[in-house]
Amino acid sequence: MTVNVDPVVIMKQEVGKAAASRVKSDSIVGLGTGSTTAYAIEYLGERLRKGELKNIVGIPTSFQAEVLAKKYRIPLTSLDTVDRIDIAIDGADEVDPNKNLIKGGGAAHTREKVVDSLADLFIVVVDSGKLVDKLGSTFLLPVEVIPMAVAPVMRSLEKLGGKPELRMGVKKAGPVVTDQGNLVIDVKFDRIDDPACLEKTINNIPGVLENGLFIGVADIILVGEIKEDRPLVREII
Numbered sequence: 698m699t700v701n702v703d704p705v706v707i708m709k710q711e712v713g714k715a716a717a718s719r720v721k722s723d724s725i726v727g728l729g730t731g732s733t734t735a736y737a738i739e740y741l742g743e744r745l746r747k748g749e750l751k752n753i754v755g756i757p758t759s760f761q762a763e764v765l766a767k768k769y770r771i772p773l774t775s776l777d778t779v780d781r782i783d784i785a786i787d788g789a790d791e792v793d794p795n796k797n798l799i800k801g802g803g804a805a806h807t808r809e810k811v812v813d814s815l816a817d818l819f820i821v822v823v824d825s826g827k828l829v830d831k832l833g834s835t836f837l838l839p840v841e842v843i844p845m846a847v848a849p850v851m852r853s854l855e856k857l858g859g860k861p862e863l864r865m866g867v868k869k870a871g872p873v874v875t876d877q878g879n880l881v882i883d884v885k886f887d888r889i890d891d892p893a894c895l896e897k898t899i900n901n902i903p904g905v906l907e908n909g910l911f912i913g914v915a916d917i918i919l920v921g922e923i924k925e926d927r928p929l930v931r932e933i934i
């Protein structure tokens with residue numbers, strides 16, 4: 698593993714490694730997106746290389762996950778060729794006390810929701826800074842939208858009490874374009890009292906593909922923490 702002294706990076710590394718340790722041989726593995734899951738993918742590759750793990754196949758949730766899996770020589774397949782996913786490992790931007798999530802910081806939440814929801818066991822990997830009492834308190838809610846529907850979807854989101862903004866690229870002129878060729882609207886809600894209802898309401902707006910609320914999908918949350926200068930991983934079931 699890459700050595701780093703930034704405490705957040707250490708938490709991400711530890712939790713990624715802890716999740717990858719739970720993968721068994723002969724498994725179909727959902728490979729999530731983001732900087733924390735990247736460590737899990739790296740460690741899965743290491744376990745394969747050492748012969749500790751045999752015969753796993755990954756289903757990537759994004760172009761990023763696909764590139765990393767290829768780098769670490771994890772064989773890949775698609776949902777066309779498998780009828781189950783044994784385990785999925787993925788990050789999150791916020792986790793509430795009911796294990797509900799906001800995801801989509803990497804604009805990959807649509808494919809992530811497909812893969813993570815299909816998994817028999819979905820393990821979320823986060824550092825302790827991602828735990829919140831209420832969803833929406835620190836992170837805007839990502840909504841993937843087909844490009845021609847951006848303006849009407851923004852108006853509909855405002856009517857729901859949100860403050861929408863089109864996500865713009867960093868080191869790229871213009872908006873962020875998802876792996877599916879769509880755009881992302883990030884929405885600030887002052888409070889999300891009923892996330893399950895909001896998830897469905899937003900997905901019912903014509904032109905919306907998927908939003909980043911993951912309700913009742915996560916099985917286990919692995920939280921990376923630093924206690925008395927030592928990294929540890931706490932499990933929330």
Ligand SMILES: O=C(CO)[C@H](O)[C@H](O)COP(=O)(O)O
Nearest residue numbers: 731732733788801802803805
């Ligand atoms: O939902 C995601 C991508 O769409 C990521 O899992 C989420 O943004 C967390 O990323 P990181 O581990 O880099 O903090």
